[in-house]
Amino acid sequence: MISPRTLRGLPEAEHTMAEIFKSDGYATAAIGKWHLGANPVFFPTNNGFDSWFGLPYSNDYSPKSINNPRSYAVQWPELPLIRDTTIVEREPDQRYLTEQYTQEALQVIEDNRHQPFFLYLAHSMPHVPLWVSDPFLDASDGGLYGDVMEEVDSSTGRILRRLVELGLDQNTIVVFTSDNGPWLLMGDHGGTKGEFREGKATTFEGGVRMPAIIRAPGRVGQGMVVEDNAIVMDLLPTLLEMSGIQIPDNLDGVSLVSRFEGEEMSERPLFFYRSGQLRSMRRGQWKMHVPHRYASILEENGGKPGSGGHPGVYGPTDIGIALYDLVADPGETTDLASTKPEIVNALLLDIEQARMHIGDELTDRVGDEATPPQFIDSVWPTLESNR
Numbered sequence: 001m002i003s004p005r006t007l008r009g010l011p012e013a014e015h016t017m018a019e020i021f022k023s024d025g026y027a028t029a030a031i032g033k034w035h036l037g038a039n040p041v042f043f044p045t046n047n048g049f050d051s052w053f054g055l056p057y058s059n060d061y062s063p064k065s066i067n068n069p070r071s072y073a074v075q076w077p078e079l080p081l082i083r084d085t086t087i088v089e090r091e092p093d094q095r096y097l098t099e100q101y102t103q104e105a106l107q108v109i110e111d112n113r114h115q116p117f118f119l120y121l122a123h124s125m126p127h128v129p130l131w132v133s134d135p136f137l138d139a140s141d142g143g144l145y146g147d148v149m150e151e152v153d154s155s156t157g158r159i160l161r162r163l164v165e166l167g168l169d170q171n172t173i174v175v176f177t178s179d180n181g182p183w184l185l186m187g188d189h190g191g192t193k194g195e196f197r198e199g200k201a202t203t204f205e206g207g208v209r210m211p212a213i214i215r216a217p218g219r220v221g222q223g224m225v226v227e228d229n230a231i232v233m234d235l236l237p238t239l240l241e242m243s244g245i246q247i248p249d250n251l252d253g254v255s256l257v258s259r260f261e262g263e264e265m266s267e268r269p270l271f272f273y274r275s276g277q278l279r280s281m282r283r284g285q286w287k288m289h290v291p292h293r294y295a296s297i298l299e300e301n302g303g304k305p306g307s308g309g310h311p312g313v314y315g316p317t318d319i320g321i322a323l324y325d326l327v328a329d330p331g332e333t334t335d336l337a338s339t340k341p342e343i344v345n346a347l348l349l350d351i352e353q354a355r356m357h358i359g360d361e362l363t364d365r366v367g368d369e370a371t372p373p374q375f376i377d378s379v380w381p382t383l384e385s386n387r
Contacts, residue, residue, distance in 0.1 A: 001275075002035055004061055004076055004383060008373040009037020010047060015248070017236050018048030021118040024245050029108040031101050032122035033058065039380045040085040049120070053083050053104045059094055059124040059131075067094065067129045069310050077383050087382060094131035097124050098148075102155040106162050113166045116243075121159075123152055128186050129309055143188055160215075170217045173242055175235060177212035181205075184297040185312050187305035197332040201314070202294045203272035203280040204332055205287070216242060220260045228265045229282060230256060269350040276361035278354055281347060285327040288337075288347045291320045292362055323347075 002009060010016075018028040030044035032054040037043070044052035060068045062079040078090040092100075105121050125131065125148045132147045136154070140146030156176060163169040182191030184199035184206075193199050196206035212230070214220050219242050233253030240247045241255040259265050272280045280289040295314035297303035302315025323337040323344055337344050354360070359367030 002037060002057060004038050004057060005379045006038065007377070007379070008375050009039065009042030011371050011374040013371055013374075016048045017239070018044070018118060018120070020048075020236070020240065020245065020248070021116075021243075022048050022050070024243075025116060027108075027112045027115055027117040028119075029112075029117070030054065030120045030122075031104045031108070032120075033124050033127070034122070037374075038383060039376050041376060042374070043082070043085055044120075045084045051084060051108075054081070054101070054122070055097075055124055056080065056082060058127050059097070060128055062091065062129075064091060067091075080383060094124070094129065095133050097131065098151045098155055099133050102158060105155075105159055109159070109162055109166065109168070113168060123155070125152060126191065128183065128189050130189050145189055145191060173219070173239060174215040175212065175239075176214075177232070177235075178210050179232070181207045181209065184303075184305055185295075185314060186309070187307040187312055189307075189309050190305070195331050198294070198296060198298070201274070202296075203274055203289070204294075205326070205330060208272050216260075219257070224260065226256070226259060228259060229268075229270055229284070231270050269347075269354070271351075271354045271358065273358075273360075276359070278351065278358070278360040278362060281350055281354070282326070283347060283350060285325055286343055286347065287324045287326050287332065288344065288351075289319050289322040290351060290362070291318070293318050 018030070022028045028049045030049040030052040034044060034052070034054060035057045038056045040046060043056070059079065061076050062068050063074045063076045065073070067079065079092070080087040081089040081092040101121060101123060105119060108117065108119050126145060130144045130148050132144065132151050136147050136151040138147065139150045142149070160169070160174065163172050180200045181196070182193050182199045184190050184193060185201070190199070193206035196204065196209060198204040199206040201207065231253060233251070234256055235253065237247045237251050237253050237255040238257060241257045247255065254268070267284045269281055269283045271278060272282070274294075277292060278290065279292045279294070280287060293316055296317040297305055297312070297314060301317040302313070304312040306312035321337050321344060322335045323340055324332045324334065325336060326332070355363060355365040355367070357367050357369040359365050359370045
């Protein structure tokens, strides 16, 4: 995890979506949470974005108890709201973050209505601490979490309407997705996992399975539902192909365009890491975990959800080799490893390939194709100047 004082961040050698789109003549803008390094060398404006307005990390990296009730939070510098590389406000009133981000997004669209643009909008909500503006307070039946989602939903609707008003909606691709499952540690402020097992901070389906909505008139059929396995790394090659931009040879993901056109996707392994540890993988219907310790929220494992913005406790739990049929058992309840040894062995070969090329801290492997993080010598002095 990259905290305010972490001396590493996004390597310069990596090519971001913004850099690729910018090289093809697109205006680029980032709004919201970044979390790829708390120093200007790592900020969006040094990684392909023409502009940025947002927070350099999660909104709970704050010394104020109303934003982070944990005792250790007092060590953090005041939460900075940044425009490009300048701190414009410390400890902003988070009730208005979603509205501020929305206004920024609408302005980016307005300013670039006559040229191609790439806009990355990463709302800080619904990461805890949950904050919502007055018009949305008590607007849902889902408590504060529901209110927050109502405001994010409204933000999305306003952005889509602006595209229509400017005559851009038929030539703009919109992707709506999330980065991980619910933070069950936070109880009623963390979301729900539905039928899936565990949540954020694990590689069970509750932690890694996310929906995605893509609106691309003329490219993705209205109402199309694709249930094939995909991963967030597929977004870049997909968007590049949809935009008519050449896809670089060394990307990790694959374009989904042919699938949207009705072709079948070839089966491939997908690997799930947590803190540098390769913990599980999926190929087709099969999901396999390798031996590791994880943070469980289940009562039988010693876990207990929190409430009202205060965290609960995780129960450290071990799992061995475990195999699940996600078509029949999406909740990962029935381990089939002992009855399907041939599938386990085949997937272990995939695991070994990932360890060889990507790496795995669980087994002290350094991948021969992995890009190491970039390091800096010291914390950004401006970040600490208020202390």
